[in-house]
Structures are given as C-alpha cells and as structure tokens.
Amino acid sequence: MQKLAELCIRLPVFASMIVLFLVVVGVVSYFHLDVDKHPDVELPLIQVRTFLPGASPEELEVSITQILEEAVNTVEDLAELRSTSGQGTAGVFPTFNLDRNIETAIQDVRDRVATVIRLLPPDADPPTITKSNSDQNPSISIALISDRPVRELTELADKVIRQQLERSPGVGEVRINGGLDRAINIWVDPDRLAAYQLPINAVRDAIVRQNVDVPGGNVTSGTSERNLRTIGRMASSRDFNDLVVTTINGAPVRIRDVGWAEDGTKEQRSSVRLNGKPTVTLEIRRQSGANTVAVIAGVKQALGRVASQIPPDVKLQLLEDQSGFIYAALHEINIHLIVGSILASLVVFLFMRNWRAMFIAAVAIPSSLTAAFGAMWALHFTLNSVTMLALVLMVGIVIDDALVVLENTFRFMEEKKLESFEAARVATADIGHAVLATTLSLVVIFIPVSFMSSIAGRFLYQFGITAAAAVLVSLLISFTLTPMMCARMLRVSGAEGGHDGARSRQGFYRWIDAGYMASLKFSMKHRFAIALVGLGVITLAVPTYRLIRQDYLPTNVDDAQFEVRVTPPEGLSLAAVDDVMKMIEDKVRAVRGVKVIASTSGGDYSGTLSSGRIYVQLVPHEERVFSWVRLMNGVIHADPFEAFRHNYSQREVMTNVRRELAQFRDLKFQVNNIQSINLSVGGRTDINLTLRGPDIQKLVQYGEALAVRGPELGLLDAQVSLQLNRPELHLQIDRQRAADLGTDVANIASAMRIMVGGDEKV
Numbered sequence: 001m002q003k004l005a006e007l008c009i010r011l012p013v014f015a016s017m018i019v020l021f022l023v024v025v026g027v028v029s030y031f032h033l034d035v036d037k038h039p040d041v042e043l044p045l046i047q048v049r050t051f052l053p054g055a056s057p058e059e060l061e062v063s064i065t066q067i068l069e070e071a072v073n074t075v076e077d078l079a080e081l082r083s084t085s086g087q088g089t090a091g092v093f094p095t096f097n098l099d100r101n102i103e104t105a106i107q108d109v110r111d112r113v114a115t116v117i118r119l120l121p122p123d124a125d126p127p128t129i130t131k132s133n134s135d136q137n138p139s140i141s142i143a144l145i146s147d148r149p150v151r152e153l154t155e156l157a158d159k160v161i162r163q164q165l166e167r168s169p170g171v172g173e174v175r176i177n178g179g180l181d182r183a184i185n186i187w188v189d190p191d192r193l194a195a196y197q198l199p200i201n202a203v204r205d206a207i208v209r210q211n212v213d214v215p216g217g218n219v220t221s222g223t224s225e226r227n228l229r230t231i232g233r234m235a236s237s238r239d240f241n242d243l244v245v246t247t248i249n250g251a252p253v254r255i256r257d258v259g260w261a262e263d264g265t266k267e268q269r270s271s272v273r274l275n276g277k278p279t280v281t282l283e284i285r286r287q288s289g290a291n292t293v294a295v296i297a298g299v300k301q302a303l304g305r306v307a308s309q310i311p312p313d314v315k316l317q318l319l320e321d322q323s324g325f326i327y328a329a330l331h332e333i334n335i336h337l338i339v340g341s342i343l344a345s346l347v348v349f350l351f352m353r354n355w356r357a358m359f360i361a362a363v364a365i366p367s368s369l370t371a372a373f374g375a376m377w378a379l380h381f382t383l384n385s386v387t388m389l390a391l392v393l394m395v396g397i398v399i400d401d402a403l404v405v406l407e408n409t410f411r412f413m414e415e416k417k418l419e420s421f422e423a424a425r426v427a428t429a430d431i432g433h434a435v436l437a438t439t440l441s442l443v444v445i446f447i448p449v450s451f452m453s454s455i456a457g458r459f460l461y462q463f464g465i466t467a468a469a470a471v472l473v474s475l476l477i478s479f480t481l482t483p484m485m486c487a488r489m490l491r492v493s494g495a496e497g498g499h500d501g502a503r504s505r506q507g508f509y510r511w512i513d514a515g516y517m518a519s520l521k522f523s524m525k526h527r528f529a530i531a532l533v534g535l536g537v538i539t540l541a542v543p544t545y546r547l548i549r550q551d552y553l554p555t556n557v558d559d560a561q562f563e564v565r566v567t568p569p570e571g572l573s574l575a576a577v578d579d580v581m582k583m584i585e586d587k588v589r590a591v592r593g594v595k596v597i598a599s600t601s602g603g604d605y606s607g608t609l610s611s612g613r614i615y616v617q618l619v620p621h622e623e624r625v626f627s628w629v630r631l632m633n634g635v636i637h638a639d640p641f642e643a644f645r646h647n648y649s650q651r652e653v654m655t656n657v658r659r660e661l662a663q664f665r666d667l668k669f670q671v672n673n674i675q676s677i678n679l680s681v682g683g684r685t686d687i688n689l690t691l692r693g694p695d696i697q698k699l700v701q702y703g704e705a706l707a708v709r710g711p712e713l714g715l716l717d718a719q720v721s722l723q724l725n726r727p728e729l730h731l732q733i734d735r736q737r738a739a740d741l742g743t744d745v746a747n748i749a750s751a752m753r754i755m756v757g758g759d760e761k762v
Helices: 003-008 012-030 057-072 102-114 152-167 189-194 200-210 237-241 292-306 320-351 355-378 385-415 418-450 457-458 459-481 480-487 506-525 527-547 574-589 629-636 642-644 650-661 694-710 735-740 743-758
Strands: 046-051 078-085 089-096 128-131 141-143 171-177 183-188 214-221 226-229 244-248 250-252 260-263 270-274 275-284 313-320 561-567 596-602 611-617 670-673
Touching: 003 012, 003 459, 003 480, 003 650, 012 355, 012 459, 012 480, 046 102, 057 089, 057 102, 057 506, 089 102, 102 128, 141 152, 141 561, 152 171, 152 183, 152 275, 171 292, 171 355, 183 189, 183 200, 183 237, 189 459, 200 244, 214 313, 226 743, 237 260, 237 418, 250 611, 275 292, 275 596, 292 320, 313 459, 320 355, 320 385, 320 527, 355 385, 355 459, 355 480, 385 418, 385 480, 418 457, 418 459, 418 480, 418 642, 457 459, 506 527, 561 574, 561 650, 574 596, 574 611, 574 650, 611 650, 650 670, 735 743
Parallel strands: none
Antiparallel strands: 046 089, 046 128, 078 089, 141 275, 141 313, 171 275, 183 260, 214 226, 244 250, 270 275, 270 596, 561 611, 561 670, 596 611
C-alpha cells in the first residue's frame, strides 16, 4: 500500500482517475438500484391451503388437515410443521432448514400432496401450494368510491380494474373485498319438492347435465372441415326456469314448478366501508421476489389506463400505499447522510482549524459511500432500510482512514517542518500498517453479520456486505486520493516546531490536550484501580443489557397508519358483525388525528364471519409532529410556538383508540402497527406462545387464563387463537329409518348441504 501511496503522490491524475472511476460507477449504479422497504428475504416457508365450503374446523381437521400433515411430514429437511383448521378452510405450513433449496422443497411438497388428493373429500377444492412471502400485506389497496350499488362496483372491480392490474409487472394477486359477485341463484321450495317426491340432488344433477357446452369433434365434408359443438349453456334466469328436472307420468317437471331462478348475487361474506360509506376494495400483493416500489408504480400506471374505462362518477382512492412510506423513510435517511457528513467535516475543522484539511477529509465521505452503490448494484441489492442504515453508520467510519493519514501529514508539516510532498510520503508510511489493520478489523466485524446461520443473517446479509464495501473503498481512498491531495493542497503556517509550539495545539485544544495528559498520568499511576473500574464497566453491561427493550424490528414507529383487529363472539351473522363494526367506526373516527378509516366486516382468511378489521390513516406528520418547516411557518405567521403545540404521536393515537374501545366488554381488540415483514407463520403479533398437550379443552382454558393475566405480564391485546364456543346444530340420523326409506347417510348429508349451504358452483 505504501508503494501505491507514493505512486499517487507523484501521479495525481492516476490517483484521481482511480477514485473517479469508482465514483462514476457508483453514481450510475445508484440510478439503477431498486427501492424497497426491506431486503427481499426468501424464507424456507411453504403454504398448503384448501377450502371446503360449509365445513366446520373439527370436520376439516379429520378429513383434510391430518391427511395433508401426514403427507407433508415425509419431506426431508423439515424443521417445523404447523397447521390450522378454520370455518371452511384448512392450511398446512411446513418450515424447512435454512440450507434447504426452496424451489426443490416446494416441488417435493407438491409431489407428496399429489399422492393424497384422492383421499380428500370430493367437494374440497384442490390444494394450492405456494411459497410464503415475507411481506404478506398488500403493497397497495384501492377503494372504489361512488353512489352506485355495491353490485355494480363489484362488476367494475372484477371485469375492468382487476384484469388491468393483473397484467401489471410483479403483481401476484388481486383480491376483491366487500364485493357482491353476480350469480344465477336457484331457489328450491322444499314443500313443492316433497310434493313431487324429488330429492334435491335430482335438481342439482339436472342442472349439471343440461347446463353444459360439449365438443362434438370435427365434421368433414368434401374439401371442408368444421368443428362441432353442442351448445347447452344457459345465459339468463328465464332459461333456468324452463329447465326440465324430470318427467313424471309423461309431464315435465321444470325448475319453476319446484322453485325459481333469479339473476342475483352470491352470498355476501364480507362488507367494506370507507369513512362509513359502503365500497369495494382491491388488495394488490406482489409476487415473491418482486420489488414493492416497482409493483406500486406499475399499478398506478395501470390505474391511469383504467380511469378512461370506468364511469366518471366512480373514483379510485389509494389506501395502504407502501411506496409513500418507503420514499419518506429513504428521504429521511438521505437527510441524515448529508447532515452527518457535514457535521463530521465540521468536527475536523474545529480541531484542525484548517479549511484545506477539512476539505481533504470531507472528500472521503461521499467518495466512499457513492462507490458502495456500485457494489450494491453488482450484488443485486436494493436501496432499503438495511442498506441505507449501513451507509448512515459508515459516515463516521469511512472518514477515519483519510483523517488518520491527513492528521499525521499535518503533524509532520507543522511539528517537523517538512514540505508537503515529503510529509505526505513519510506520514503515510508511518501509519500505513495501522490504517490497514484497523480497516481490515472493521471488515472482519461486518462481513460475518451477512453469514449468520439464521433468518437474521439472511435479513442482514445486505447490511454487512454494504458496510464492508464502503470501508474497503475508504481504505483505498486513504492510500490514493488523500495523500495526493495532502501533498498538493495542504498548507501549514505559523508553526514554531515541536508539539507544544504547533499552532493547532494552541487555544481550546491546549485545554483538551492538558486534560488528556493529566488523565493519562493518573491512569498510569493507578493502574490497578483503573483496571478494576474497566472490569466493573464490562460487568455492568450484563444487567443494563437486560433493561433494554429487545425487538427484531422497531415496533413503535410512526407510519401514520395502523390497524384495529376486532374479534366478536362466535356465531354472529354478517349483519350483526357489521352493526358492531359501525359502532366501533364511530368511536375510532372521533379520536383526534384520524383522517381515513376503511372498515372490513368478515372476509377473514379462515372463513369465519366473527372478525373485523379497521385500517386507520392519520393526518400527515407535518400537522402533528414538530418540524423545522412548521417552525418557519409559525415565524412567518407571527406564532413561532405553534410548532410546539398540539403535537402527538401515532402511539398516543393508538392508546386513545384502546381507551375508547375498552367499553366494548364482549369484544376482543388488537391495535397494532401494520406489520411490514413477517418472518414466521406465527401471525401478525409480536409474541406467539404455543401450548401443547393431549386435551384441547384444557389448552384453551389455560390460554384464556393466560390472556386474562396479559396486562400483568406486560402484554397488550393478548388473545387465544382457538375458539371452541362456536354454536353448532348437529343432525343425528336414524340409520334404520333411512334404510327403510331407501337412502343412506351420504345422500342425506349431501341433500342437507345443498338445501342449507347451497352449492356455490354447478
């Protein structure tokens, strides 16, 4: 490295071109880097889901969940296997070892599940097998605002908007909430059916047989060939009313004889309101590995095309737009980068009192950080909270190498009266090995962070590499650009020679120097006492470490948005849950700082109606948090103290919401920040406790007792995930009488399912 420094001192163009090359590559790379909130972490988690409409959790546990568990449990390198059974839905979630290739793992799971599909109930949907995304929240949500009926809004959302959004790059799923899908409903009168002595299955089978289009092959005539199709699909409810179910004594029995058909909607299982007004929302989730900001930008571009295809009285409002928070966070980080660089340079000027020295040291900061962008682009990193955190931390580190070389050169010129060229050469050689050793020690510290054998290692992989790249570039700059600039720019005047006679050692610095020498002499005289004090400080780290809050990610961040999850008592209808949510909306809307609320009743992934969610958007930070902009506006309007009044944080708003909702004793609430990353299958909570045992009833009792004591343990909104109090009606069949009537349990159960729950798709 010393030879490189001497070469750069003699050849300034060579030194400049080395650094300029790295800077230019970094600048170009910066404009090609994708922006995201967090690094894209591919977790070894897989989801296996299937649906059986109308089935209870107990039924699904036996007929689907256990079968899928036994099949998936045979896959190698399985670390953990979880499953859930809800109302009409079942899920199995295998977690693999970190060294397992996720693509081969998901293929192995597909192969195992394929072997047991024939064992599942015939009415169950085929299992869907997907990789679990670390960010399962919607990248962006869109609400349709209009006075039109919900059914019309649903048609627009499904036939127009969703089709355009699904074509957007990176979009993985577009889910409609609160919609009323169009459907031809067949209503059957049980009394009429009994009068004709027809089973309900006969009506269903007749519809299946007669509402079909069947290909008939090819018809060849001479030199021409035509396709043959049997057209049997019915397009209107009138056609269904005329459909013949069977013939009795030569007379046809039609649908209108046993009931009627109507052009209506499917059974509503969820409802959505925006600020109290019924609406339909679309949730857009990105594909695994897709960039969040790029996906949102593509969605917004697609919405520009959609605007010309929908009626003018239908407006689209964006909700849960993650790109806004990502850009705001990165903007704040960029501000801290600039401010930190300026302050570091001012500290150099404060102690060396030489503007040339300040400039030489300051050049190392932007050069090192900018060059690090090139390494990030080459390794396919993104500008996210982790990589930007690494760069912010490096502001005070990348200047160290250049500062050591600069200060030693300055000392040789000031104290030993050497010329700048000679001082730069000798000073760099004097501390070259020390600079190299300290820089490599930093690299050794940061690099292992990227290779930790845990999910944390994958999440922090970009952190360690980015930090190490910036430090290594700073090392190169300290042996190339810094000595060259010192030789040609650094000037020292007014020096008398020696340490005490140096101009930079006068004034305030002399007091610091005297204080340091006094403390050093005291420490050398009382070495044993100083060693004991040092040992005591090290020992004190253990209890103080336990006093510090420990979180994987910050939880009390102010994103100007949060969610309220509501769990009503089991067994409530959608209308009852909707009435409850309206009362809660009124309470939340009255809290200071709430700007927009979007309420969803039902529609839970587990299929239960006893759930609700309220998305809460707060007023912008500029209106409720101190800022220099608010202070300047206050000064302009002759009220400088306005920036200090009426300030409140998101945490205070959430506390007020909890206080307002405490009056609803029969409801359970969770008021949380919207989770931006999910590193497990545990759900949307900070802490998950799993109780295991042979008696499920006892486990639920223990869990409820623990939830009641949650506030004593410092837990907020503690809840039990399993609910066994859902009311049920059990049908007991007299097998002997069923046999006498020529039927069996399967036929009776099938008839009951169609008559009560219906058949969603025939």
